[in-house]
Amino acid sequence: xxVKLPKLGEGAESGVVVSVFVKPGDTLAKDQPILELENxxxxxxxPAPAAGTVSAVFVKPGDxxxxxxxxxxxxxxxxxxxxxxxxxxxxSVSAAxxxxxxxxxxxxxxxxxxxxxEMAEEAPAAGGPPPxxxxxxxxxxxxxxxxxxxxxxxxxxxRIVMADLRAxxxxxxxxxxxxxxxxxxxxxxVPEPRDYAKWGPxxxxxxxxxxxxxxxxxxxxWETVPRVTQFxxxxxxxxxxxxxxxxxxxxxxxxKLTVTPLLLKALTGVLQKHPLFxxxxxxxxxxxxxxxxxxxxxxxxxxxxxxxxxxxxxDKKSVLELAREVEELARKARERKLTADDMKGGTFxxxxxxxxxxxxxxxxxNLPEVAILGVGRAAVKPVWRxxxxxxxxxxxxxxxxxxxxxxxxSAARFITDLVRALEQFEEHLVRL
Numbered sequence: 001x002x003v004k005l006p007k008l009g010e011g012a013e014s015g016v017v018v019s020v021f022v023k024p025g026d027t028l029a030k031d032q033p034i035l036e037l038e039n040x041x042x043x044x045x046x047p048a049p050a051a052g053t054v055s056a057v058f059v060k061p062g063d064x065x066x067x068x069x070x071x072x073x074x075x076x077x078x079x080x081x082x083x084x085x086x087x088x089x090x091x092s093v094s095a096a097x098x099x100x101x102x103x104x105x106x107x108x109x110x111x112x113x114x115x116x117x118e119m120a121e122e123a124p125a126a127g128g129p130p131p132x133x134x135x136x137x138x139x140x141x142x143x144x145x146x147x148x149x150x151x152x153x154x155x156x157x158x159r160i161v162m163a164d165l166r167a168x169x170x171x172x173x174x175x176x177x178x179x180x181x182x183x184x185x186x187x188x189x190v191p192e193p194r195d196y197a198k199w200g201p202x203x204x205x206x207x208x209x210x211x212x213x214x215x216x217x218x219x220x221x222w223e224t225v226p227r228v229t230q231f232x233x234x235x236x237x238x239x240x241x242x243x244x245x246x247x248x249x250x251x252x253x254x255x256k257l258t259v260t261p262l263l264l265k266a267l268t269g270v271l272q273k274h275p276l277f278x279x280x281x282x283x284x285x286x287x288x289x290x291x292x293x294x295x296x297x298x299x300x301x302x303x304x305x306x307x308x309x310x311x312x313x314x315d316k317k318s319v320l321e322l323a324r325e326v327e328e329l330a331r332k333a334r335e336r337k338l339t340a341d342d343m344k345g346g347t348f349x350x351x352x353x354x355x356x357x358x359x360x361x362x363x364x365x366n367l368p369e370v371a372i373l374g375v376g377r378a379a380v381k382p383v384w385r386x387x388x389x390x391x392x393x394x395x396x397x398x399x400x401x402x403x404x405x406x407x408x409x410s411a412a413r414f415i416t417d418l419v420r421a422l423e424q425f426e427e428h429l430v431r432l
Contacts, residue, residue: 014066015039133160135206226403233394234422261323266421268315280368297346300333310346374398
């Protein structure tokens with residue numbers, strides 16, 4: 001039987017193979033992992049749907065695969081496929097051979113030049129499999145406005161490579177030139193792929209699925225949301241005093257008490273007071289969805305890129321629980337052990353760059369949320385307090401909000417209340 005990529009979840013149609021665990025000749029048990037697939041921002045294993053012996057492997061690390069695409073073939077009693085009807089046997093193809101194109105190219109005449117790659121003569125059927133091409137080819141074709149389904153790939157399995165795309169563009173140009181000769185009208189301009197190599201050596205590295213997901217979502221947010229950012233600073237003197245008083249007790253529980261869980265605890269109280277910041281616009285843009293739960297997205301910087309795991313029901317958790325869960329989510333993110341569900345269901349996001357450095361910045365809203373809080377590194381600054389100047393640790397805060405939903409006055413009140421909650425943090429909230 002052919003094992004094909006199953007449905008990956010809502011809105012997920014493809015992924016990139018990270019690791020392949022099997023080879024021809026291996027004996028598999030049902031539900032044994034056969035490969036790891038990177039999709040969106042998560043890496044997940046794909047299990048074998050039945051037991052059997054691997055007779056062929058059709059993918060390798062780095063391949064982009066789509067739902068319904070063959071991964072491996074299984075033989076044996078448990079994995080054997082039912083015999084095909086006689087009428088269908090004549091049309092069957094070897095499991096290891098690439099699928100033949102709908103229309104084979106004409107034979108190459110002797111002593112003549114090989115024909116150029118052909119363009120598909122008909123539009124692809126709706127719902128058909130997407131063309132097989134690397135992320136680089138797909139991105140370039142999208143930038144040039146080219147439909148890859150109209151190009152026949154020259155590599156195994158019909159994979160489209162750069163030579164196929166370039167030949168297709170050159171053919172379009174020749175056809176346009178012929179039309180000009182026949183009609184006297186100038187041809188329509190077809191953009192050429194940029195050739196950076198003519199200026200010096202280059203290396204082309206396809207964007208990872210994670211980076212593509214980040215790029216797509218950030219572009220969507222930037223183009224959709226009229227964003228405004230409200231800035232302020234909070235005096236951390238009170239929080240630092242509480243940390244010093246309680247960090248030993250927290251350490252006994254195996255948790256490091258940092259500013260982050262205290263900030264999150266203060267934030268949940270402010271979100272309860274300002275529920276507008278915990279909403280989402282629906283798909284029509286005409287209705288506002290108020291959520292009776294508060295689940296905080298935590299932007300985590302990893303070697304693979306930015307990930308945003310969600311701390312669910314943050315308003316119901318103690319500072320100790322928040323501290324422990326923040327550590328756990330950050331560890332899972334760095335080790336690429338987050339699942340797709342770990343990064344869904346957030347209502348408000350926090351991007352804390354304090355551990356890296358920098359002050360104020362303008363974070364981009366994590367759709368479909370309507371606001372995000374950016375946190376920089378605290379720095380000691382001169383502050384006028386009680387009739388004198390003293391050095392105080394000030395924490396930079398940057399609140400970006402969707403101006404379709406939130407007005408400036410509401411944002412100013414929100415960040416003012418957050419500053420007050422941090423500067424007047426109540427000790428009973430940190431007490432164990």
